Amino acid sequence: MPDPIILGLESSCDDTAAAVLRGREILSSVVMGQTELHAAFGGVVPEIAARAHAEKLDLAVEQALAEADLPLSGIDAIAVTAGPGLIGGVLSGVMLAKGLAAGLGKPLVGVNHLAGHALTPRLTDGLAYPYLMLLVSGGHCQFLIVRGAQDFTRLGGTIDDAPGEAFDKTARLLGLPQPGGPSVESAAKGADESRFRFPRPLLDREGCDLSFSGLKTALLRMRDKLVAAQGGLHEADRADLCAGFQAAVRDVLAEKTRRALALYLDEAPAVPAFAIAGGVAANGAIRGALETLCAERGVTFTAPPLRLCTDNAAMIAYAGGELLAEGETSDMALSARPRWPLDRAAAPLLGSGKKGAKA
Amino acid sequence: MTSPRAALTLTSPEATCALARRLATRLSPGDVLLLSGGIGAGKTHFARCLIHALQDPPEDVPSPTFTLVQVYDTVAGELWHADLYRLSDPDQCEELGLADAFETAICLVEWPDRLEDLAPADALSLSFDAGAAEDSRALTIDWSDARWDTIVPELTT
Numbered sequence: 427m428p429d430p431i432i433l434g435l436e437s438s439c440d441d442t443a444a445a446v447l448r449g450r451e452i453l454s455s456v457v458m459g460q461t462e463l464h465a466a467f468g469g470v471v472p473e474i475a476a477r478a479h480a481e482k483l484d485l486a487v488e489q490a491l492a493e494a495d496l497p498l499s500g501i502d503a504i505a506v507t508a509g510p511g512l513i514g515g516v517l518s519g520v521m522l523a524k525g526l527a528a529g530l531g532k533p534l535v536g537v538n539h540l541a542g543h544a545l546t547p548r549l550t551d552g553l554a555y556p557y558l559m560l561l562v563s564g565g566h567c568q569f570l571i572v573r574g575a576q577d578f579t580r581l582g583g584t585i586d587d588a589p590g591e592a593f594d595k596t597a598r599l600l601g602l603p604q605p606g607g608p609s610v611e612s613a614a615k616g617a618d619e620s621r622f623r624f625p626r627p628l629l630d631r632e633g634c635d636l637s638f639s640g641l642k643t644a645l646l647r648m649r650d651k652l653v654a655a656q657g658g659l660h661e662a663d664r665a666d667l668c669a670g671f672q673a674a675v676r677d678v679l680a681e682k683t684r685r686a687l688a689l690y691l692d693e694a695p696a697v698p699a700f701a702i703a704g705g706v707a708a709n710g711a712i713r714g715a716l717e718t719l720c721a722e723r724g725v726t727f728t729a730p731p732l733r734l735c736t737d738n739a740a741m742i743a744y745a746g747g748e749l750l751a752e753g754e755t756s757d758m759a760l761s762a763r764p765r766w767p768l769d770r771a772a773a774p775l776l777g778s779g780k781k782g783a784k785a
Numbered sequence: 786m787t788s789p790r791a792a793l794t795l796t797s798p799e800a801t802c803a804l805a806r807r808l809a810t811r812l813s814p815g816d817v818l819l820l821s822g823g824i825g826a827g828k829t830h831f832a833r834c835l836i837h838a839l840q841d842p843p844e845d846v847p848s849p850t851f852t853l854v855q856v857y858d859t860v861a862g863e864l865w866h867a868d869l870y871r872l873s874d875p876d877q878c879e880e881l882g883l884a885d886a887f888e889t890a891i892c893l894v895e896w897p898d899r900l901e902d903l904a905p906a907d908a909l910s911l912s913f914d915a916g917a918a919e920d921s922r923a924l925t926i927d928w929s930d931a932r933w934d935t936i937v938p939e940l941t942t
Binding site: 439511512513514566583586587588591594595598599639642643645646647650764765767 | 850851
């Protein structure tokens with residue numbers, strides 16, 4: 427029997443997306459950011475408005491079907507992000523999916539947005555379960571052992587900023603353009619990473635939790651000290667600050683990945699594999715360190731292409747397809763969930779290592 | 786009329802957290818906290834501690850830098866944590882639904898200068914700045930609504 431054709435919808439943050447997949451084959455994947463939005467409406471609609479999703483979603487679906495060269499009736503099931511995310515956006519997607527499912531008489535599958543990201547290495551590289559994943563998306567950054575479409579174990583994650591955010595804020599503090607990842611990396615090229623000694627947060631602590639917020643403070647102090655001493659920042663100072671910062675992020679990610687790999691390999695997976703999803707995989711220094719680590723441990727390294735690591739609906743359709751194959755469909759009671767942790771057994775990540783108020 | 790003001794030094798991230806937890810117990814829907822200060826001043830750290838104090842059980846509190854707003858159900862009611870840095874116009878704050886949330890939820894707003902005249906008059910303003918020592922922060926609290934007259938002195942003693 428051929429794989430069913432799945433329509434996926436994604437509207438949990440500020441991109442509106444629709445995609446059509448047959449198994450691992452992406453027939454179309456439409457992501458509407460602000461540019462297409464302006465083109466479609468001929469005027470400026472604030473991208474942040476949750477209702478913009480409601481206005482754009484059906485256009486995205488229409489375009490995805492057209493690019494896949496399929497009529498709506500050619501769809502076998504509808505997968506939709508049901509959380510976590512901005513509730514207004516998620517709600518728009520869920521409502522549309524319910525309408526389509528009811529109208530077509532086809533199954534509806536609610537998908538966890540983070541599960542979509544976590545399953546992407548199966549869509550792109552066909553990884554076998556279980557694999558280790560470093561998932562970096564939006565404000566999230568976590569190590570997961572992915573055992574199945576609904577079976578995730580969180581080994582650890584950031585207790586404050588995500589690495590992408592740390593790069594963005596470093597760029598802001600040093601007057602470099604956004605997004606910070608590429609601009610900090612290019613400024614750091616050829617610079618001296620040992621001139622400024624940045625902390626390596628949480629390396630002294632057991633486990634796989636990460637922290638990047640303290641790097642901002644360290645950077646700020648170093649910058650202000652230089653400005654006070656010499657009346658400004660020289661190009662070389664900025665380059666060395668970028669290099670020192672990047673080295674700190676690289677070292678923290680590499681050490682925590684080494685620990686996560688050890689925990690994962692303890693389980694003796696048949697085909698050991700590590701996947702990193704998110705913009706940080708595009709950073710040469712970080713990627714190089716993680717590739718070396720994996721090579722040393724005999725683990726396959728994969729990094730899905732960036733366009734499938736940022737928000738998209740192909741990953742939602744793919745995850746929906748896996749759930750459908752397991753018989754996991756939703757009914758009209760499917761509701762939008764602003765928060766939906768992948769691993770409900772894992773303790774939440776509390777900043778500063780302090781317990782919550784009721785502790 | 787000059788607004789009341791309190792100034793204090795927070796000697797460590799833990800001291801910031803403790804203050805946030807004390808303030809958390811006094812909040813109810815309709816209370817708005819405006820958190821200002823530069824990058825790395827401790828705004829998100831303060832907000833995260835405050836939100837954890839009101840959660841049962843505590844959940845992850847990611848930075849709202851990317852998502853603009855994170856909404857939580859807490860023991861004290863709905864809570865909005867917003868980061869307006871990426872916004873350029875008060876109209877966009879309106880689009881986010883912040884004006885309504887100011888009435889119906891506890892709101893923690895980072896980069897509140899983006900609100901311009903949308904900032905509620907009865908809000909509590911907390912301004913974070915680097916302190917003299919490495920990990921310390923100077924915090925200035927301003928308000929004009931009498932609601933805070935008794936609450937703030939209790940926090941700072």
